[in-house]
Amino acid sequence: MAEIPKEEYILPTTSACAGCSSSLCLRYILKASGPDTVLVIPACCTSVIQGMYPKTAVNVPVYNIAFAAAAACASGMSAAFRALGKKTNVIVYAGDGGTVDIGLQSLSGAFERETDFLYICYDNEAYGNTGMQRSGATPVGARTTTTPAGKAHPRKDIEQIVEAHRPPYVATACSAYPTDLFSKVRKALSLPGSKFIHLLAPCPTGWRFPPGKTIEMGKLAVKTGMWILYEREYGKLAISAPSKAAMAKPLPLSDYLSPQGRFKGITPGQVQELQREIVERRDRLLREAA
Amino acid sequence: MHTIATGNRGVAEAVREAKPGVVAAYPITPQTEIVELIAQYVAQGTMQATYIPVESEHSAMAACIGASATGIRTFTATSSQGLLYMHEMLHWAAGARLPIVMANVNRAVAPPWNVWADHTDALSQRDTGWLQVYVATAQEAYDTMLMAFRIAEHEDVLLPVMVNLDGFILSHTMQPLETTPAGDFIPPLSLPHAINTKDPAAYSPLTGPEYYFGFRWEIERSMRDARQVIREVEDAFAAKFGRRYGPAEEYRMEDAEVVIVAMGTLGREAQVAVDRLRQEGIPAGAIRLRWFRPFARLDLAGREVVVIDRDYSFGFGGVLASSLRATAPCNPYSVIAGLGGQEVTYADIAGFVRQRKPGGEFWFGVENHGDV
């Protein structure tokens, strides 16, 4: 595996919450992409984390854009760079709300047109920037400010939605496994066309666990099977090592649910639903890998 | 090329001449011919642009913003519902100071569904920071599109420009069109704030109350400077191509005592009405207002004014009449006519003049609409 460069592109003055997954991830993403990169950022936590005018904590160009429009903006930008003969990496860095809900149309359009860009959805399973309202990525049973009794519906499977566009590369990652994220970004940027990385970003503020436990929560997500690490290159599936281990010997789901305040009061029926999703997802991927 | 062509074709031919690097657009009646022609030119190789067939108008403007931010020349076109759908991004394009040029084929706003000519679509965008101009012939559409790129990209402007043409009446009507080559009329674009990975910056970041208003003032400052730039570009166009345009087109105004003011094709229809009225001994004149943003300064002192609005701002009044009342200033007879493609002939317009009452408002075709 390639050595991780020392150069930092996130300067030490972000406005992130203590224990934020996003700023950790962005460090590794930009180390992987290098300086010839533009980040396209719709409304999300990172709109604030990057800092306020006249300062910025990010040492590559950041193009902030409206909530629904990141992938469309990237489409135009990528086409323009290629027309100018430039190889500049265009990377959308968007939250789950801006991807799965309001941004879904432009994401689908960009992928259907095989836009040459990388779309990274960092997912904290709620609208973090506006105070933790539910999104289409919020799991069933989770408490948010707009689902105070726990979300009634299961979350959208954005990976399968993106995979339906048959892109060259789809992968999942997690802030608790930064070197895995690094190599997946490197791999994605080496391929032409539209690439997607779904990045679990445990959020102490939204999920209600102590800020020091962010990495632990990410590891629990993977070890219980709530989050499966894999990549698909031209449709060919490869399950990442931590998830292979988790599939063989998963930790009980309660290990993941009980430390999080957002799952307090989750009903046994909703726990069963989450368990069913874990098993369905695992079985589907194992069948395919076989 | 000198031929008979539609207003839409006039736009497409001018865009080809202007050589944008990226066109991102979504089809909507009655704009479709513009994007179809551009797609054809690109496929044939007579136009070297990347054409992005986006999945919505909101995405069209977002894609144009992304492209324009790199410093490349950018174009799109839309109408009505499409323009409304991209409203949020119109504000973004102007605020991001991007010289995007867009053709808007004026069409009524739903509901109810109506595909015919109406100015409510563009006029409801008048606060977005876009320059707005209204054309009335295929030739003017061609010429104004060329000028639009040069105006938008001028270092004292760097604001997007919307060129409006009436749906069907102009977009689909075939008229004489001479597509004179632009030559060096439009200089290459040099965007001062183009994205540069060697000199990274954050674009449109979170900006606090102590700074935000400064950026809004900058937009207005450029909008004011644009008046002079427009004048210079129109002078340069006249010098090179022999066709002269201004903030408004005046017709038989020298000794006019009553003036008809309108925009788009109604402005030309009004000229025919003036000829009829003159035959009856009524000293009428017509002003076809072209530049709506920055708003053309008209001097209507000492004249009676009849304004035709192909639009309405509910609870307030016709947008053109209200604008003139405030700026000309005058106390116009405000006629609301042509909404949703309502047929308005020169005979009807002559009738508006004959029945005028200062300060009155008249909804053509509506019986008994009471006092204003």
Add this chain to the structure above:
Amino acid sequence: MFEIRIHSRGGQGGVTAARLIALAAFYDGKQATATPFYGAERRGAPIVAFVRICDTIIRTCCQVKEPDLVVVLDPTLLSTVNVLKGLAPGGTVLLNSPHPVPLDGYRVVTADLTGTALVLDLVIAGSPVLDTSVLGVLAKIGVISLDSAKRAIAENFADPRNVTAAEKAFAEVAV
């Protein structure tokens, strides 16, 4: 100003005919405009198109209310649309028909445009091409010159049978 109203159904070429007539008039050195009027774009619906020809600049763009000439490309429209509306008494109607159809009080010029198209096998997507041959009739009536009609057609249609259709219609029609 000479004003023409063309009645047809969607897909029959009424709009194209209007454009070609305007183009031919333009090549004759005249000012000309052509405007279609239609609703949602679909085949088979009645369509109206207007042509104006003038020596001076044409400023009006409203619909033609009092045509000098009415062209009817589809004879079935006679029973469904008031094609004669606004035509002055004694005005001319150019009708696509294999046999004469008298219209009281009007001068009717009939031309078998469909027949001409079929004889030349000038059929596209099942529809006989009417919009090129009709220019031959207009030239015979004197609205445009035959040379300009042929030039307008040749510039817009690669298939030379379109010019032939106009020449044939010019030769055969009795005005």
